[in-house]
Amino acid sequence: FGADPGHEALTAYGLLQFHDMAGVHDVDAAMVERTKQWLLARRDGKGNYPHQGQDHHSFGGRSTVLTNAYVTYALLQAGTPANDLTIEIDALIARRTTDDPYELALIACALHLAGRPEAAAARARLAGLQKPDGSLHGTTTSITQSGGQDLVVEATGFAVLAWLPDPAHAGHARSA
Secondary structure (H helix, E strand, O other), X not given: OOOOOOOHHHHHHHHHHHHHHOOOOOOOHHHHHHHHHHHHHOOOOOOOOOOOOOOOOOOOOOOHHHHHHHHHHHHHHOOOOHHHHHHHHHHHHHOOOOOOHHHXXXXXXXHHHOOOOHXXXXXXXXXXXXXXXXXXXXXXXXXXXXXXXXXXXXXXXXXXHHHOOOHHHHHHHHHO
């Protein structure tokens, strides 16, 4: 972070950290704004944040669709107006029928932050993927490249974040 070459997913992760940190500690607002602007400048006009260059880590490096959902979610969470992300949000809406619970949870979170009514359908679809023990399986990768039980926990955690804003899904969140 802060050096070339930049990395979209890792930068979005940092943006989320700085956004959260600002609630308890002074954070350089100009740096946060530069970070948002850098991510916004990475868009291709088709709903994607293409990454070019070689990575020396695996963070966010395997799945373009997850990176797109994660970066859009991070930008919205950090206060970017939904009107500035119309194409990216429309791309997420087009993918809301995915059977991948991790991607679907990211989409539901982003759609909620964007104030889009499609968030409700994404939450309901996510609830249909929940196992009797409260977990969500079926994800093949995550933005952090976790696997096994860690991947189940990460997918289930994002599902909880997607369900929390909607009291109709309190039982799903509690079960998770």
